[in-house]
Amino acid sequence: MPRTKKSAAPLPRAKNRQEAEERLLKAAELVFSQHGFNGATTRMIAAEAELNISLITRYFGSKYGLLLRIVAAKRRRLFDSLLPYQPQESLTEECVRYALFRFEQLSESVGFIRILFTQFLTDPTFLKLYQESQFSMLLQNSELTQRVEKLISSGRSSIQLCPHRLIEILEQHIMGIIVLQMVIKGQPVEELRVDLIDFVRTLMKGSDCVEMFKP
8 A cells, every 4th residue: 555645744823923023033033143144044044933934025025124123123122121220420420331231232142243244244235225224223222311311411511412412422332342343353341341431431521532523
């Protein structure tokens, strides 16, 4: 009697679109981290998520769409999170504490940041998609903004920068340290923390170096 061919087990279905998207995004980040963006395929991602590959096209459009959504989700988590420390008495100490907090956050995602910046530098298509998306807009932590505005308005700082510009400078410098000094140069984390603190304290002295950061 001929042996009947055993059919493959059906893929488990997601309960709803939100669950499917979350599973695909989680799988995509894992596969990107293991194989790089170019080495990863939508088939790998769908297999890791245990979902039909057609859902990637339906919900994200392409592998690029997946990467952009991962970036957006990470940015929301970074900037919407509550600050884990109490408000500081001085603007300098507030900025130092925040800079260290953000440095630790970004350090935990350094593998993904490496993938992201590789795409920025080598993939014009992805760079253009990112620049055209709302994800490229600079975000700021609302709780920090409120704290900085309060400290500046109280007159307890001589720095001549508006709160949003000050926070923008901090964010740009922290990301620069992560990308240039941690990822590219491979400097030890402890050294980078010291450099970061020194930069913030120098910036907050309100010395002539502040002039170069004014719009």
